Amino acid sequence: MKTLSIKDIAVEAGVSITTVSFIINGKARDKSISEAVIKKVEKIIAESGYKPNQIARSLRTGNSNIIGLIIEDISNSFFSRIARLIEDKAYKKGYKIIYSSTENNVEKAKELINMFKSRKVDGYIISPIKGLEEDIQQLLADGKPVILFDRSLPGLETNYVGADHFKATYESIESFIKQGKKKISLVTTDIDVEQITARLDGYKKALEDHDIVYDENLVLKVHFNQEENETKAQMEELFRTVETDAVLFATNYLAISGLKVLKQTNVKVGKNLSVIAYDDHEVFELHTPGISAVQQPLEEIAEAIIQLILRQLSSKTKLDNEQIVFPAKIIQR
Amino acid sequence: MKTLSIKDIAVEAGVSITTVSFIINGKARDKSISEAVIKKVEKIIAESGYKPNQIARSLRTGNSNIIGLIIEDISNSFFSRIARLIEDKAYKKGYKIIYSSTENNVEKAKELINMFKSRKVDGYIISPIKGLEEDIQQLLADGKPVILFDRSLPGLETNYVGADHFKATYESIESFIKQGKKKISLVTTDIDVEQITARLDGYKKALEDHDIVYDENLVLKVHFNQEENETKAQMEELFRTVETDAVLFATNYLAISGLKVLKQTNVKVGKNLSVIAYDDHEVFELHTPGISAVQQPLEEIAEAIIQLILRQLSSKTKLDNEQIVFPAKIIQR
DNA sequence: ATTGGATAGTAAAACGTTTTACTTATTAAC
DNA sequence: GTTAATAAGTAAAACGTTTTACTATCCAAT
Numbered sequence: 226m227k228t229l230s231i232k233d234i235a236v237e238a239g240v241s242i243t244t245v246s247f248i249i250n251g252k253a254r255d256k257s258i259s260e261a262v263i264k265k266v267e268k269i270i271a272e273s274g275y276k277p278n279q280i281a282r283s284l285r286t287g288n289s290n291i292i293g294l295i296i297e298d299i300s301n302s303f304f305s306r307i308a309r310l311i312e313d314k315a316y317k318k319g320y321k322i323i324y325s326s327t328e329n330n331v332e333k334a335k336e337l338i339n340m341f342k343s344r345k346v347d348g349y350i351i352s353p354i355k356g357l358e359e360d361i362q363q364l365l366a367d368g369k370p371v372i373l374f375d376r377s378l379p380g381l382e383t384n385y386v387g388a389d390h391f392k393a394t395y396e397s398i399e400s401f402i403k404q405g406k407k408k409i410s411l412v413t414t415d416i417d418v419e420q421i422t423a424r425l426d427g428y429k430k431a432l433e434d435h436d437i438v439y440d441e442n443l444v445l446k447v448h449f450n451q452e453e454n455e456t457k458a459q460m461e462e463l464f465r466t467v468e469t470d471a472v473l474f475a476t477n478y479l480a481i482s483g484l485k486v487l488k489q490t491n492v493k494v495g496k497n498l499s500v501i502a503y504d505d506h507e508v509f510e511l512h513t514p515g516i517s518a519v520q521q522p523l524e525e526i527a528e529a530i531i532q533l534i535l536r537q538l539s540s541k542t543k544l545d546n547e548q549i550v551f552p553a554k555i556i557q558r
Numbered sequence: 559m560k561t562l563s564i565k566d567i568a569v570e571a572g573v574s575i576t577t578v579s580f581i582i583n584g585k586a587r588d589k590s591i592s593e594a595v596i597k598k599v600e601k602i603i604a605e606s607g608y609k610p611n612q613i614a615r616s617l618r619t620g621n622s623n624i625i626g627l628i629i630e631d632i633s634n635s636f637f638s639r640i641a642r643l644i645e646d647k648a649y650k651k652g653y654k655i656i657y658s659s660t661e662n663n664v665e666k667a668k669e670l671i672n673m674f675k676s677r678k679v680d681g682y683i684i685s686p687i688k689g690l691e692e693d694i695q696q697l698l699a700d701g702k703p704v705i706l707f708d709r710s711l712p713g714l715e716t717n718y719v720g721a722d723h724f725k726a727t728y729e730s731i732e733s734f735i736k737q738g739k740k741k742i743s744l745v746t747t748d749i750d751v752e753q754i755t756a757r758l759d760g761y762k763k764a765l766e767d768h769d770i771v772y773d774e775n776l777v778l779k780v781h782f783n784q785e786e787n788e789t790k791a792q793m794e795e796l797f798r799t800v801e802t803d804a805v806l807f808a809t810n811y812l813a814i815s816g817l818k819v820l821k822q823t824n825v826k827v828g829k830n831l832s833v834i835a836y837d838d839h840e841v842f843e844l845h846t847p848g849i850s851a852v853q854q855p856l857e858e859i860a861e862a863i864i865q866l867i868l869r870q871l872s873s874k875t876k877l878d879n880e881q882i883v884f885p886a887k888i889i890q891r
Numbered sequence: 892a893t894t895g896g897a898t899a900g901t902a903a904a905a906c907g908t909t910t911t912a913c914t915t916a917t918t919a920a921c
Numbered sequence: 922g923t924t925a926a927t928a929a930g931t932a933a934a935a936c937g938t939t940t941t942a943c944t945a946t947c948c949a950a951t
Binding site for chain 2 (some may be wrong): 306339367
């Protein structure tokens with residue numbers, strides 16, 4: 226069964242292709258097509274089940290009603306939840322989302338951007354990584370709306386939506402200190418991206434403001450892309466060799482690995498050792514004892530992203546960049 | 559900066575568009591283009607950074623090098639992990655994946671299929687839901703490769719990759735019985751899809767084979783799309799009103815909700831009550847005590863899906879349908 | 892009875908490729 | 922020295938839309 230084209234509809238209705246196109250695109254009234262013709266053509270379209278070929282449409286118009294979403298890792302619940310929310314909201318406005326993971330690999334990220342470019346996506350939502358500055362700059366130069374989220378890249382003038390990582394970390398550490406903890410550890414990664422460095426800065430500043438001297442032995446930076454087993458080994462060593470009474474994990478997957486390690490040891494989480502994780506996860510709620518977590522307002526973040534990008538897409542002129550930063554909250558468990 | 563087209567390259571090289579196209583597509587030797595010209599054009603392409611417009615390409619050729627992946631819910635870790643694996647593997651073969659969630663909503667699923675259709679995706683990987691039979695049939699009639707996974711739809715002749723849900727459930731229940739459990743509960747959902755009904759069948763058969771009489775009060779079917787709070791309330795009622803010594807949760811999100819409920823009660827999971835969850839999740843590993851889980855071989859499933867679809871894509875003739883069923887394993891914790 | 896503005900509609904170019912069928916020049920074979 | 926095959930390359934159609942610029946008719950106003 227050959228798929229129908231606009232031409233088939235035109236022939237069937239005995240009108241020109243142009244007329245059908247106007248009707249499909251709701252421009253019929255503007256272009257003074259009679260009600261009778263509109264009705265007839267609409268009827269034929271409905272009965273035949275004709276659907277415009279989006280590829281041809283994109284080729285002609287240069288846009289696609291698709292927004293490209295580039296994230297770190299779809300299997301991380303923070304990202305998959307954001308993705309789901311964004312998808313939902315975009316869908317309601319007639320946009321489709323296509324998403325893909327970078328796995329913090331610059332080459333893959335660049336290829337994704339190129340793929341999206343050649344598919345003529347209308348806008349980009351990106352949780353960026355270092356090394357993408359030029360490519361993103363290029364997108365902006367092409368006049369494409371770009372929203373960065375979760376993390377921003379220094380030196381890049383663009384829209385950004387995220388949470389206040391510095392403050393959240395600061396407050397987490399402060400809450401440890403108020404509990405009387407002195408030897409506070411930070412487990413983070415070595416990705417050089419603002420959202421991660423802000424967490425280290427918040428950690429340092431909180432210590433400093435409470436006259437605790439920064440001890441780099443208490444900080445573990447694991448290499449981003451390494452195997453979980455290696456990460457666990459490093460953590461195991463940290464907990465074995467360094468005395469700590471509290472630990473902040475800078476991402477939820479680090480916290481999960483850490484909890485696995487701690488489960489094997491005789492450290493009593495919650496008694497000997499207080500734990501806070503960054504980005505909430507079901508694991509933390511169900512863990513015995515419950516694990517406190519920094520929770521970013523996913524719903525608000527997703528909403529802000531969508532608002533921002535839709536506004537850009539519908540505006541003919543370049544709008545001013547906006548930086549929207551939400552406070553994160555600490556769920557004490 | 560206007561984006562380059564094949565024409566620009568042709569002009570720059572002083573050759574025809576055709577020649578450039580042949581070179582881009584690796585057909586130059588076949589079409590007897592001289593080495594000198596090939597080199598020259600390739601150089602210009604490399605230096606200019608020209609990338610073919612995929613939209614135009616798709617319009618002309620009718621395919622897209624894109625595979626559409628339709629799943630239930632990207633924020634469920636089972637699906638996000640499968641998605642990630644499929645994406646990785648497809649990527650290595652030069653295919654891109656675009657995925658989207660149905661949320662078990664037939665209308666949304668149909669729209670997704672239509673969207674993918676109008677974007678001319680080359681093949682479909684679908685975890686189907688009831689009500690999609692006709693649409694899938696239509697895809698098959700159009701000659702598009704379709705792989706169903708996780709669940710199949712009765713009456714639909716197509717490729718399928720999944721795990722042996724009946725057997726896994728049967729063995730789970732059997733393991734409860736071997737531990738001396740008698741009042742074994744099943745918490746499942748009311749989605750009418752083979753993968754779910756197989757779990758109920760496995761449950762019933764295991765009881766029967768061990769001379770335990772089936773008691774429908776022990777089976778809770780929660781409505782798929784309801785709020786988690788309502789689900790929890792139903793579970794709370796089940797555990798309060800019915801005496802059980804073991805429970806099998808038919809999906810991981812049900813198990814997670816169930817564990818949250820149990821945490822509030824004085825039921826001692828692992829002592830008073832044995833628990834097995836379907837589809838493993840980090841929560842279960844970290845839970846105290848560890849929660850046993852049925853683990854599907856995600857890697858193998860993803861690999862089989864990709865193999866199957868790539869084989870279909872590269873074959874000119876319609877291949878025989880294959881049904882690949884992997885055993886699932888029970889992780890005892 | 893001419894002008895001018897609606898009204899109703901259409902022809903054809905354009906978007907950027909791929910591919911078929913064609914041309915022209917060169918070489919090989921007899 | 923003709924013929925046939927090969928080498929090297931190209932013109933133009935086609936994919937399915939959108940959109941610009943155009944035509945033709947009708948009516949109202951002068």
